[in-house]
Amino acid sequence: MKSGRFLSIIYSLLALTLQAQDVAGTERLADTFMRRGQYETAFKYYQRAFFFASKDKAPELYGKMGESSLMAGKYDFARQYFHKAQQIEQNDSLRAEWFLKKITAVVLQKRFKLALLEMLNYRGPLLPHQRVYAEYLKGLSYFGMEKFDLAHRHFEAALPPGDTLARQRLDRLFRRKNLMRPNPATAKWMSMFVPGAGQIYAGDWKNGLNSFFLNGLLAYLILRDAYTYSFWDSFAGIFPWLQRYYTGGYQRAEKIAKQRRKEKRARVFRRTYDLIFSSSANTQTE
Amino acid sequence: MTFLLSVMLWAQEVDSSGPPAYIRMTQDVMDAPVHRHDWSGPLRHARNEAVFVFGLMYWVYKNFISSQDIDSCVFTPSCSTYMILAIQKHGVFIGFLEGMDRLTRCSPFANGHYPINPQARKYEDPVD
Numbered sequence: 001m002k003s004g005r006f007l008s009i010i011y012s013l014l015a016l017t018l019q020a021q022d023v024a025g026t027e028r029l030a031d032t033f034m035r036r037g038q039y040e041t042a043f044k045y046y047q048r049a050f051f052f053a054s055k056d057k058a059p060e061l062y063g064k065m066g067e068s069s070l071m072a073g074k075y076d077f078a079r080q081y082f083h084k085a086q087q088i089e090q091n092d093s094l095r096a097e098w099f100l101k102k103i104t105a106v107v108l109q110k111r112f113k114l115a116l117l118e119m120l121n122y123r124g125p126l127l128p129h130q131r132v133y134a135e136y137l138k139g140l141s142y143f144g145m146e147k148f149d150l151a152h153r154h155f156e157a158a159l160p161p162g163d164t165l166a167r168q169r170l171d172r173l174f175r176r177k178n179l180m181r182p183n184p185a186t187a188k189w190m191s192m193f194v195p196g197a198g199q200i201y202a203g204d205w206k207n208g209l210n211s212f213f214l215n216g217l218l219a220y221l222i223l224r225d226a227y228t229y230s231f232w233d234s235f236a237g238i239f240p241w242l243q244r245y246y247t248g249g250y251q252r253a254e255k256i257a258k259q260r261r262k263e264k265r266a267r268v269f270r271r272t273y274d275l276i277f278s279s280s281a282n283t284q285t286e
Numbered sequence: 287m288t289f290l291l292s293v294m295l296w297a298q299e300v301d302s303s304g305p306p307a308y309i310r311m312t313q314d315v316m317d318a319p320v321h322r323h324d325w326s327g328p329l330r331h332a333r334n335e336a337v338f339v340f341g342l343m344y345w346v347y348k349n350f351i352s353s354q355d356i357d358s359c360v361f362t363p364s365c366s367t368y369m370i371l372a373i374q375k376h377g378v379f380i381g382f383l384e385g386m387d388r389l390t391r392c393s394p395f396a397n398g399h400y401p402i403n404p405q406a407r408k409y410e411d412p413v414d
Contacts, residue, residue, distance in 0.1 A: 070308055104308050109313060133309065140312060211354050262318030263339040269316040277305045 023053045030064065038071035054250040063098050070105055078105040082235050096130050112144030132158050136276055142267060147177050157275045164276045173275075175266050179261075187257035191250035198253025202260045211249040218242040312370070325349060328370045336378045344370045362406040363413075365392050371413045 064215040066081030081103035089095040099122060106115040112282030119138050124190055126134055139154030152174040160164050182202040191198030196212030199205075218241055225234030304310065328341035332368040347366055349382035359365050367386025376384065388411070 067308065070311070101308060104312060107312060110315065115308065137312075142317065207353065210350055214351065214354050243356070244356055245354050248354050250326075252354065253357060259318060259320065263320070266318050270313060272313045273313040277309065 021047050023057070026052070026150075027061070027064075030068075033069060034064075036072070037071075039068045043068035043072065046124070059085045059094065059098070062088070063094075063101070066098070066101060068229045070101065070108075076111045078102075079109075092125050093127050093130070095141055096124055096126050099124065100130060100133055100137065102169060107137060107140055107144070110144060112141040115143040116145070133278075137279045139272075140269075143265075148174065155276060157273050170272060173271055177264065177271055179265050179268060181264075182257040182260055184254045184257040184261070188254040190251050191253035196253075198250060199256055201251065202257040204256045204260070207252065207256060211245070211252070213244050215242065215249060218245060287308060297358075299343055315352070323348070333374075340370060340373050340378065360392055360396050360409055361388070361400070361411045362395065362403050362408040363411075365389050368411070368413060377411055 015017070026045050026049040026092045027157050030042045030049060033042035033045060046061055046065045050058070050065065053061055062081050062085035062159060066078045068157065069075075069267040070078035076215060079102050082098045082105060084104060086095055089098055095184060099118075103118055105240070106118065118143065119134065122134075135158035137157060139151045142148070142151035142154060151263050156167060156170055159170065187198035187202045189198070191211070194212070195215035196208040196210070198208075199211060200208035218238060222234045222238045223241060225238060288320065294392050297305075325345050328334065328344055329338065332338035332341045344366060352366060365385070368388045369381065371387075372380030372384040375381065389395070393409075398410050400411050403410040
């Protein structure tokens with residue numbers, strides 16, 4: 001009985017130390033989850049903070065909900081939250097920040113035309129580091145739309161003005177690599193004329209030789225059967241096989257060329273990204 | 287104890303060197319992931335010599351013949367993969383018969399008899 005009374009006193013005293021979680025505390029907790037890479041949990045806490053926060057905190061919390069959605073890969077949500085933050089933000093530089101993050105979400109959805117349209121319509125002021133990122137985003141949008149000359153121009157504008165070495169490297173990267181090649185249509189037509197030629201043109205020797213010898217063997221069998229038996233025998237027996245592998249060959253040549261071209265563009269883009277963001281002047285972008 | 291907890295939390299935190307994370311995300315936007323198939327599984331996991339021989343035939347077929355063909359099989363897994371899976375599961379004799387049975391069923395008339403796999407956009411017919 002005595003111990004029960006004692007425990008109830010202790011617990012009552014402990015209760016005095018407890019306090020409700022306030023908005024700032026919830027936001028801090030969400031920030032911690034963000035730093036730890038738990039973006040979905042962070043989003044829930046930002047939502048909770050938003051529910052209880054005053055109106056003046058709304059742009060920041062919308063932005064943070066956008067950031068957590070962006071990092072969680074929910075680009076559509078991210079775009080919507082950044083847009084809301086941009087609409088109600090009073091501070092110019094923060095408005096530009098939310099705008100650029102919104103465009104990031106659009107670019108990550110590979111909606112390059114929309115991203116470019118928004119970028120070209122934006123009339124607000126930009127801080128120097130935001131201008132660098134804006135030029136990079138424009139370059140990226142043009143790159144995604146296969147307008148490589150314009151992409152080159154904007155990537156160049158994103159480089160620090162004094163960094164001539166990076167500029168030369170970028171020039172070399174865009175001038176040496178023909179980003180329109182290998183052309184899938186050319187590869188397809190080449191394989192139509194000589195089976196395997198399109199694959200070799202696209203740089204896939206193994207598949208090219210494979211297709212050449214397989215189609216060659218089937219063509220030889222058609223001729224041999226036509227000579228040994230009759231034309232109709234060979235036409236009915238082996239021609240369907242040749243037709244399959246011949247068609248498969250040129251379809252594959254087109255696919256291989258598409259894939260190789262994508263890989264080449266990805267390599268050039270990665271190197272461009274490295275050039276822009278490894279430049280000492282551009283590393284401090286936030 | 288507090289120090290240990292702080293170190294653990296610090297270790298969990300996302301790397302923040304270089305440009306901010308949202309900018310780093312854009313470097314992968316042009317990536318073209320390559321889906322390379324490895325057909326050597328049945329070879330490596332053959333439980334006897336007969337299954338190994340079928341595994342070898344499957345490997346040669348997939349690498350040098352099927353890879354040049356049009357995509358004509360209506361099922362997922364494809365008929366060749368079905369046969370090798372059936373051989374691995376039920377042995378050479380029964381597996382081979384099941385594979386031949388699948389080949390007879392592989393035609394446009396399969397429509398309506400099998401569920402559709404939305405990812406492969408083919409009829410679903412796994413080995414029982």
